[in-house]
Amino acid sequence: MDSFYITTPIYYVNAKPHLGHAYSTIVADSLNRFHKIRGEETFFLTGTDEHGDKIVKAAEANDQSPQEYVDTISQLFRDLWPDLMCENDDFIRTTQPRHVEVVQDILQKVYDKGDIYFGEYGGYYCFGCERFYTEKELVDGKCPDHLTVPEYISEKNYFFKMSKYQDWLRQHILDNPDFIRPERYRNEVLSLLDSGALEDLCISRPKSRLTWGIELPFDKDYVTYVWFDALINYLTALGYPDGEDFKRFWPSANHLVAKDILKPHAIFWPTMLRAADIDVYQHLNVHGYWLVKDTKMSKSLGNVIEPLAMKDTYGINAFRYFLLREMSFGQDSSFSEEALVNRLNADLANDLGNLFNRTLSMTHKYFGGEIPTPEDEEIEDLEIKRVGQQAMKTYQKEYADLRFSRALEGLWELVRGLNKYIDTTAPWTLFKNKEMSRLGTVIYVLLENMRKIAVHLWPVMPEASERMLEQLGIQFDPRKVALRKEPEVWGLLESGITVAKTSNLFPRVELAEPMPP
Numbered sequence: 280m281d282s283f284y285i286t287t288p289i290y291y292v293n294a295k296p297h298l299g300h301a302y303s304t305i306v307a308d309s310l311n312r313f314h315k316i317r318g319e320e321t322f323f324l325t326g327t328d329e330h331g332d333k334i335v336k337a338a339e340a341n342d343q344s345p346q347e348y349v350d351t352i353s354q355l356f357r358d359l360w361p362d363l364m365c366e367n368d369d370f371i372r373t374t375q376p377r378h379v380e381v382v383q384d385i386l387q388k389v390y391d392k393g394d395i396y397f398g399e400y401g402g403y404y405c406f407g408c409e410r411f412y413t414e415k416e417l418v419d420g421k422c423p424d425h426l427t428v429p430e431y432i433s434e435k436n437y438f439f440k441m442s443k444y445q446d447w448l449r450q451h452i453l454d455n456p457d458f459i460r461p462e463r464y465r466n467e468v469l470s471l472l473d474s475g476a477l478e479d480l481c482i483s484r485p486k487s488r489l490t491w492g493i494e495l496p497f498d499k500d501y502v503t504y505v506w507f508d509a510l511i512n513y514l515t516a517l518g519y520p521d522g523e524d525f526k527r528f529w530p531s532a533n534h535l536v537a538k539d540i541l542k543p544h545a546i547f548w549p550t551m552l553r554a555a556d557i558d559v560y561q562h563l564n565v566h567g568y569w570l571v572k573d574t575k576m577s578k579s580l581g582n583v584i585e586p587l588a589m590k591d592t593y594g595i596n597a598f599r600y601f602l603l604r605e606m607s608f609g610q611d612s613s614f615s616e617e618a619l620v621n622r623l624n625a626d627l628a629n630d631l632g633n634l635f636n637r638t639l640s641m642t643h644k645y646f647g648g649e650i651p652t653p654e655d656e657e658i659e660d661l662e663i664k665r666v667g668q669q670a671m672k673t674y675q676k677e678y679a680d681l682r683f684s685r686a687l688e689g690l691w692e693l694v695r696g697l698n699k700y701i702d703t704t705a706p707w708t709l710f711k712n713k714e715m716s717r718l719g720t721v722i723y724v725l726l727e728n729m730r731k732i733a734v735h736l737w738p739v740m741p742e743a744s745e746r747m748l749e750q751l752g753i754q755f756d757p758r759k760v761a762l763r764k765e766p767e768v769w770g771l772l773e774s775g776i777t778v779a780k781t782s783n784l785f786p787r788v789e790l791a792e793p794m795p796p
């Protein structure tokens with residue numbers, strides 16, 4: 280059985296979860312579900328990143344000890360995911376003993392190999408990024424991310440010989456065109472590797488400056504740099520080095536991140552793995568940023584989008600659909616409630632909702648609610664079946680390549696096609712003319728295609744999909760779906776079963792009045 284391992288970044292616990300975190304986790308969940316109904320064995324990991332200066336500062340600002348603080352915020356993340364219908368298989372915290380053990384194990388391994396050395400280093404340190412910058416990397420003397428002036432720090436530290444693996448990494452990226460995807464990020468990494476020699480990576484912090492971290496196994500006076508610690512979470516959760524899950528899932532490791540953490544994932548992580556003699560991951564999947572009115576979300580601007588508020592107002596199915604449909608994976612996208620409401624009304628209430636409502640009520644009106652038995656097919660039936668096949672093939676191909684927006688656009692060819700099919704076949708006329716056998720075929724073609732649409736939508740809107748299937752008299756079981764075969768198979772819907780009277784899953788919505796200032 281094929282396997283599929285998907286991870287999100289482990290989020291810093293210095294702030295509450297927002298739209299950006301929700302997006303990454305929803306994408307990961309939807310991919311996990313997609314692979315599950317393709318018959319693969321899947322593992323979906325998320326968690327929290329809990330060490331480092333940033334966390335200590337946030338705890339202080341909150342009058343809590345680091346441990347108390349990380350426990351509280353980590354729980355907020357953990358509790359959020361079920362509300363967003365994200366079903367992760369594990370939730371990792373970097374303060375867990377299982378993780379500390381693996382980090383120390385890998386550090387020791389790389390140290391014994393001679394790829395970690397002790398040296399003096401002076402550099403511009405940004406506390407926000409928790410990393411040193413070279414003068415060349417600063418923009419007008421400031422950290423390009425935080426736009427703050429970093430502090431010059433000179434101290435003795437341990438270094439990982441990252442430069443040693445530069446040529447190997449470059450070659451690996453060239454040999455595996457979809458190692459980093461979409462392509463723009465692959466090109467970004469290649470140009471970074473081509474722009475000059477990689478520097479070695481400072482992987483320790485003296486305890487005189489920071490104690491909230493994992494102690495180096497070979498020097499008690501130092502803790503591990505937070506990124507060296509955090510990246511290893513992807514191995515810990517699988518029970519590296521001997522766990523069954525590690526053997527089963529690591530070869531199909533897919534990391535999902537936004538562009539802000541491209542460098543640690545595309546450069547630090549593969550070189551670390553190589554140094555520790557572990558195969559590199561299969562894919563690094565990189566998405567863009569959600570912006571609000573074309574600017575970055577930030578607490579100080581007061582424009583942070585709260586995922587729970589969106590879920591409460593519009594429902595989780597619609598919210599997930601919007602995120603996956605609206606953003607072209609890899610590019611930035613602007614979030615607005617106007618856009619959400621428009622999509623919801625156009626795609627869900629009008630196109631999909633109407634298709635369900637019209638067809639279910641016709642099944643009741645003409646066949647007492649029972650799925651009719653289809654008879655000979657006519658040219659319109661064959662034509663819509665062809666549209667359906669194409670739509671499902673497009674959907675599956677685009678989804679597997681993370682082009683969710685195009686996948687859904689493709690599937691909607693079928694949704695809209697079916698609405699047109701109702702208009703052209705005019706079931707009400709067939710009924711008036713007592714052409715019951717033709718009418719039965721038309722209704723069956725509609726219902727069977729609706730079943731197919733509902734199955735394909737499970738990764739995007741799990742609950743709505745299950746309810747649509749329920750309305751068609753089907754108890755959904757992900758293990759029984761054979762998604763790859765769906766474009767070709769026909770007739771899984773059983774005649775004689777009673778369907779629901781109406782659907783009403785996607786009522787039209789109005790834009791909520793903005794709160795007075």
Ligand code: ME8
Pocket residue numbers: 287288289290291292298299300302303328509510511512535536537538539540567568569570576
């Ligand atoms: O970087 N749009 O954690 P973090 C889309 N702990 N996605 C966004 C986003 C936005 N506006 N804002 C945040 C860290 N994200 C490290 C990761 S992994 C070993 C360690 C999402 O809490 C996106 O996935 O800052 C981004 O990469 C991540 O949150 C950063 O989360």
